[in-house]
Amino acid sequence: GENVEQHPSTLSVQEGDSAVIKCTYSDSASNYFPWYKQELGKGPQLIIDIRSNVGEKKDQRIAVTLNKTAKHFSLHITETQPEDSAVYFCAATHPGRRALTFGSGTRLQVQP
Amino acid sequence: EAGVTQSPTHLIKTRGQQATLRCSPISGHTSVYWYQQALGLGLQFLLWYDEGEERNRGNFPPRFSGRQFPNYSSELNVNALELEDSALYLCASSRTGTSLATNEKLLFGSGTQLSVL
Numbered sequence: 001g002e003n004v005e006q007h008p009s010t011l012s013v014q015e016g017d018s019a020v021i022k023c024t025y026s027d028s029a030s031n032y033f034p035w036y037k038q039e040l041g042k043g044p045q046l047i048i049d050i051r052s053n054v055g056e057k058k059d060q061r062i063a064v065t066l067n068k069t070a071k072h073f074s075l076h077i078t079e080t081q082p083e084d085s086a087v088y089f090c091a092a093t094h095p096g097r098r099a100l101t102f103g104s105g106t107r108l109q110v111q112p
Numbered sequence: 113e114a115g116v117t118q119s120p121t122h123l124i125k126t127r128g129q130q131a132t133l134r135c136s137p138i139s140g141h142t143s144v145y146w147y148q149q150a151l152g153l154g155l156q157f158l159l160w161y162d163e164g165e166e167r168n169r170g171n172f173p174p175r176f177s178g179r180q181f182p183n184y185s186s187e188l189n190v191n192a193l194e195l196e197d198s199a200l201y202l203c204a205s206s207r208t209g210t211s212l213a214t215n216e217k218l219l220f221g222s223g224t225q226l227s228v229l
Binding site for chain 2: 034036041042043044045046049089098099100101102103104105
C-alpha cells in the first residue's frame with residue numbers, strides 16, 4: 001500500500017522567515033496531494049492541494065510543489081506569522097484508493 | 113454552511129466498555145470517513161461509508177465498526193475498549209460518486225476525544 005513520509009517532525013522559524021515541509025510517497029499511481037493544518041484541539045483543516053497535472057500551486061503565502069518523477073511534494077510558507085504555528089500533515093491518494101494516506105505530521109513553531 | 117459536526121466532544125470510558133461516536137457530514141456530502149489520531153501520531157484510516165454502505169476499512173480489528181444512516185450521518189462503535197484505543201477520532205466527509213483523486217476534497221470535523229481508563 002501507499003506509504004507517505006514527512007520531514008521534519010518539528011520546525012522552528014523566526015517570524016517573517018520561510019518554512020518548508022517535505023513529503024515523499026511510495027505509490028507512483030498517486031495523483032492527489034492535499035495539505036492540512038491542525039491547531040490544538042481542532043480537526044485538520046485543508047489549506048492547499050495539488051493534483052498531478054500541475055507542478056506548482058500557490059495561494060497567497062502558501063505554495064505546494066510536486067515532483068512526480070522523484071515522488072515528492074513540498075509545502076512552502078513564506079513570511080511566516082505566529083498564527084501559522086500548528087501541526088501540518090501531508091497526504092496522498094489515487095483513483096484506485098478510497099482514502100487519504102497521511103504523513104506523520106510536522107509541528108511548526110513560529111517565534112515572534 | 114455548517115461543517116462536519118461530531119459528538120460528543122469528549123468521552124470517558126473504562127476498559128471493556130463500548131463507545132459510540134457520532135458524525136454529521138456537510139450538507140450534500142454522502143461519503144463519511146473515520147480516522148484515528150493517537151497522541152503524537154498521524155491519522156490512521158479506520159472506515160469509509162458511502163451511500164449507506166461500508167466501502168473500505170483500514171487495518172483495525174473487527175471491534176471497530178460503524179454504520180451510515182439514510183440521512184448520511186454516521187456512527188462509529190468501538191467494543192471491548194482497550195487502553196490503547198484512547199485517541200482523537202476524526203470524521204470527514206466528501207461528495208459521493210466522485211474520487212478524491214479527481215476533483216473532490218476531504219473536510220474534517222473537530223473530533224471526539226476518547227479516553228479509556
